[in-house]
Amino acid sequence: MHALDPNLSLDRKLELRIWRESTTVFMTSGHGGCGPYGLAISAYHRGFEVEVYVNDDAACSWIGAQRGKKEVIRLVQEDFLDEIRHSPIKVNYGLLGVAELQRRFEEGGIPIVLISSYRIYKESFHTGLWSPV
Helix, strand or coil, X not given: XXXXXXXXXXXXHHHHHHHHHHECCCECCECCCEXXXXXXXXXXXXXXXXXXXXXXXXXXXXXXXXXXXXXXXXXXXXXHHHHHHCCCCEEXXXXXXXXXXXXXXXXXXXXXXXXXXXXXXXXXXXXXXXEEC
């Protein structure tokens, strides 16, 4: 956000506020992770133009979470999507190709890439599934 708005004052309070706004779920076994929909809404509320690319909507379902947690995650994600439907945020399902990504870079766009550390390290969800890279 600071790269697009150099006047934005960055501090720990802002970081935590954005994390709270965009976190899919907060449970007693650790902090929740941020997903694409919550981060998009948080950026949009701060006046940034946002477009979301999700290569697989199932990637946001937190495979392996306990049934009770999955229901909370589903409800939070459903609420995020309801808010997005009432905003100009465009959600694209599919891959963003290299050529298109390069074009957007050249136009000044800045990607935020989220990955599942669980799929890489097989770590439990309480260590944080979504990690910005």
